Amino acid sequence: MESTDWSADGRAALAAVGVLTVALDSVTGACADADGGGPSGAGDAGPPGASVRRDADPLRELADDCLDGLAEVARWEARAAALKVRLAATYLRATEAVAAPAVAPHDAKCQEMAVTAEVACVLTVSERTAGAFVSDCQALTRGLPLTLAALTAGTISWAHARIIVDETSGLDPAGAAGLEAHFLDPAAPDPARGCPAGELVPSRFRAKARTWRERHHRDSIETRHTKSAADRRVEYRPDSDGMAWFSAYLPADTAAGIWDRTTAAARALQGPDEVRTLTQLRADIAATWLLTSGLADGEVAGGGVPSPRAQVLITVPVLSLLGAGEEPAVLDGYGPIPPSMARRLIAEGADSFYRVLVDPRDGAPLEIGRSSYRVPKAVRQWLRLRDGKCPFPGCNNQSLDNDADHLLAWADGGTTGISNLGQPCRKHHGLKHSSAWTPAGASKDAPPGWTSPSGRHYASEQQDWEPPHWPDRLQAMVTLLAECVPEDPGPDPDSELPPDPFPDWRLFTAGHPWPATAMDDPGWTEPLEDPWLEDLLLQHG
Structure with a gap:
């Protein structure tokens, strides 16, 4: 300038x-x-x-x-x-x-x-x-x-x-x-x-x-992840009021698995007799797991309650799963991860991770991998995939910690289809039932927006899917195949009609007159003597 x-x-x-x-x-x-x-x-x-x-x-x-x-x-x-x-x-x-x-x-x-x-x-x-x-x-x-x-x-x-x-x-x-x-x-x-x-x-x-x-x-992302993984560490920082921070810099799949398993265990301990918040339960459970060999009766993490297994979604481009591409996969609650990490989690049979394949044409999900068919479970997984988090504008609560909720109540005629479901967090689920905030407008691919008590509508964030990048070699093969297969032009509207395959049909019908009873009597019910004519009448009414 x-x-x-x-x-x-x-x-x-x-x-x-x-x-x-x-x-x-x-x-x-x-x-x-x-x-x-x-x-x-x-x-x-x-x-x-x-x-x-x-x-x-x-x-x-x-x-x-x-x-x-x-x-x-x-x-x-x-x-x-x-x-x-x-x-x-x-x-x-x-x-x-x-x-x-x-x-x-x-x-x-x-x-x-x-x-x-x-x-x-x-x-x-x-x-x-x-x-x-x-x-x-x-x-x-x-x-x-x-x-x-x-x-x-x-x-x-x-x-x-x-x-x-x-x-x-x-x-x-x-x-x-x-x-x-x-x-x-x-x-x-x-x-x-x-x-x-x-x-x-x-x-x-x-x-x-x-x-x-x-x-x-x-x-x-493979190159950058390999470099960053060498920097993994645990940090300790004293704070005021007798408190301190304990944090770990880990590969995304490890950190996400720890967080989701801790959240699932904390949710399992919640109940009418539990006074601790979900945040406090997470901290107590993590401390107990690190300082002891397990959960025993009377310990701070909840008296021997078994930890539910976390279920984390991994969205993987098909070509990356096959090793033909290098596009990142997406780990639910975290974001992009190297495709090698996704392949390793799937190959090792990590049953707490759900595989989601991505269409190589437009980036849309193809199907959710599961070991058994149960409709409520499949719908819930699709709901998590569609929304990714609580659909309330600006909320960052991830899908594992949210509730599946009917937008139009079941008692009012609402269905359990994906277009009538949302997954608000506990806070915004309560807001829906205790105030004039109302969710609406969900579809198969888009989470519901919210209308405020003042009548203003706020759109919910959508997943930003985009078509995967095809490796140059595969793209060249697809182009070559398209050039080899001739395109079907379809019928030519200006071309002449094909010749009549039965040009003497008038002479044939003249030699086989209709019986008078069949032609003139509306109440005729007797069978015809000519089987061919009987079949013809049955076919043409």
């Missing part, structure tokens, strides 16, 4: 700051009046643009206007973050332009530290935080134009923008552009399914962005 371009960009950002300040001041004053801080009182005014209908409840109107105001302020916060990015980037370029050339690497480092310290003082943050902010600003302005444009438009938040910066940090320019286009460009060849990026809570958006990154990274 030329110096005149970025200096003009900086001046435009400064002008936008003034406009934003005036707009925020006007809303702040209006909200103060609506709260009773102004002379008009609580029922006389609302946010700009709000009109209270005479036939409507003024308090309901005020509540709706406040929700609209919150959404608008969130968009302004995103725009303000975009202005901070442009101002910081312009400041960096301006200081680079006026600074004296660095004679040694030490001089360049000192100049960078001075600039970061200045930004930290202006924003009243630590230098470490300011350094991360400066790095994000450079990434957004230099290589992520779609992200910066979405932030400027207010369609994504600063948290979403930072996630894109993080997930594109290890990608080449083409990969970074592909990730941006997938989530932010509706006209992209393969746009993301389900909710737009800005309508996902940041943690859920990070999961989707990470999944896309794992599939499209220039280095295969």
Whole structure:
């Protein structure tokens, strides 16, 4: 970018700051009046643009206007973050332009530290935080134009923008552009399914962005996993109030198996006489398993209750399962894993893992592997596969810990089909039955959305399936076969009709007249003397 371009960009950002300040001041004053801080009182005014209908409840109107105001302020916060990015980037370029050339690497480092310290003082943050902010600003302005444009438009938040910066940090320019286009460009060849990026809570958006990154990274997931597995470790960190953190960095299948088995055991111990929460039970069970050789009567983990076996879904592309492809599989509750890990779990007969094959044409699930046929169990597994987690917007509770629930109650005529089922977590299951929040709109492939008491509908996050990548050798074979098999053109509408195979049918019928009784008497019931004519009458009524 030329110096005149970025200096003009900086001046435009400064002008936008003034406009934003005036707009925020006007809303702040209006909200103060609506709260009773102004002379008009609580029922006389609302946010700009709000009109209270005479036939409507003024308090309901005020509540709706406040929700609209919150959404608008969130968009302004995103725009303000975009202005901070442009101002910081312009400041960096301006200081680079006026600074004296660095004679040694030490001089360049000192100049960078001075600039970061200045930004930290202006924003009243630590230098470490300011350094991360400066790095994000450079990434957004230099290589992520779609992200910066979405932030400027207010369609994504600063948290979403930072996630894109993080997930594109290890990608080449083409990969970074592909990730941006997938989530932010509706006209992209393969746009993301389900909710737009800005309508996902940041943690859920990070999961989707990470999944896309794992599939499209220039280095295969096998190579990166082999390198990272060497860093596995257990960490211990003291905390306050006599507590400490104990954590383990493990391969995904091992960690997921530990978590799901601990959750299943904790759920088995819940009951009317158990006062511990599910979170406390998980911690107690894990501690008991690590510190003892097993569960004995009277021990803290529950007095000898056997641990149920966890059932984890593994979604595997068919070609990866056969060893013909290197696309990652997906471990329920975690995300992408190397195909070698999935093949090992399936080959070793890990009966706590359920295999889900993926169609190589469009990425949709083909079938769920199971050792015995039980309809409720199969439906529940398909429900977990469809939703992946609690379908309430923003909820991150994974499917193993959720309840299968009829959207339309069985007593009201609801069926047990997949389109009438959801799997909310305990919290949002209770919310459905104790409030006006209602789920609806599920299908075979999409989880239900939710309608709030105010009448606003919030779509649920969908699985972002995409067609698997065919290895070059297989793609060449498919192309060759398609060229070898001639395409059937079908009938030509302009061609002549084929010749009549029985051109003398009139002469034949003339020599075999219909009997008068059969032709003239409606009540005729006698059999015909000619068997051929009898068969013909039976065939043609």
